[in-house]
Amino acid sequence: MSAQFGDQLIAVLPRLRRFARGLSGSLTDADDLVQAACERALARQHQFQEGTRFDSWMFRIVQTIWIDQVRSRDVRKEDGDVAEDRLGSDEPVRRVEARLALDEVRRALDCLPPDQRTALLLVTVEGLSYKEAADTVQVPVGTIMSRLARARIALQMQLEAGRGGRRSARNAAAQ
């Protein structure tokens, strides 16, 4: 392995962890995913084309491994099933309202089909352009656009629904 390749890989680790966390919804699974992606990248470093985006190449590897895992394990999560090591569960205690909102985002993300979740994370969180995201997952730009639109509308609706639920609960508690 060239030292330069390893350094590039280390430099992109924080973003890979963020991406993997968004995909898997779990801290532990995300790091396992990133570790597997590093191992695969090192084994296939000759396939990386100089002059192309290294981060996109790594995102593709992470996404491919995750899709394989989803297919083989069928890890469909049930609504409201929040595992102990879910995102941010180890963060300092914050205001309950804020945490509920963040929990809703996580739940909404988990409810999205894998393809939409990937598009949403690549564009909205990782800041890739539609073209770059399309290249990363190897689909046409139009496909990314439609997946992204469906994902963002679903996310927003889920958050709206959660907010409504919280309001109702607060009103009930106040009475």
Place this chain on the structure above:
Amino acid sequence: MQQRSDDRLIAYLDGELETTQRCEVEAWLDADPDARRRMAKLAESAHLLRSVLDEAVREPVPDRLIAAARGETPRRLTRAEIVPFHRRLSGRVAAPRPWRTGLPVAASVIGILLGSTASYLGVGKLTLDGAAGRPAARETAAVNNLWLDNAAGYFKLIVNAGDNPPVDVSATGDPREALQKISQSLPQEVRLPDLKPWGLSFRGARLVVQEGRPAAALVYTTDNKAIGPLGLIIGSSKQPDISPTFDRRQDVNLLYWRHQGRAFALVGQADIGYLWGIANDVAWQLDAV
């Protein structure tokens, strides 16, 4: 139609529209309060999503992932095994200069501000014993060694100074103004990376010497003891580009890299995972990837 409208709003938010299309959307938003409301909600949900996941880029990267990226097994990488730069250089050009923890502050200042210049100039004249293999590489390594010594020495001064870090220009007013003053003495303008997401506040800047040229040492402090005070040195360099590389001077961690004529060193006592994360952030903000 509704779906199509939202598609357009989303593309607008993502900066994917051409100028004409953007103007059309802006006109539409001006005229339609409902569209404005929908766009605000879409923007808010995107912001929340980023908030949820951004923690991941600010946490220390677990050692096992760094080991995996280097093709090592996790057992092989422990913090104690970070090999000091001195040991990595076989047949060094100069005798190792062990740190003395009680080094007087005044001696450090002189060593940093004057010594490095003289040392750097001397490097090129050294005869490299047994260096028939790679003299250029050895010279580069020696340059690295000297300025990393100085960077670590300067960091020690910051730590020793406590709440009053030794800076030439304090960031009491506008931090950018402070940096502008420092930039006037430098061969190229230095931009200030925003490290507030890490809880780091810019406290001021100071001129230091790096590779025989003036460089800016930016000082950041934080209440977070896991990160502690941090120094970021930005200067120019004639050495070839290198990717982020770790080194250590006693209890001081250094992460340094060079990119297109600029040299960077992040210096602190924070865990190496934090330094990787912060360096990554700095590199993206300063176009130094």
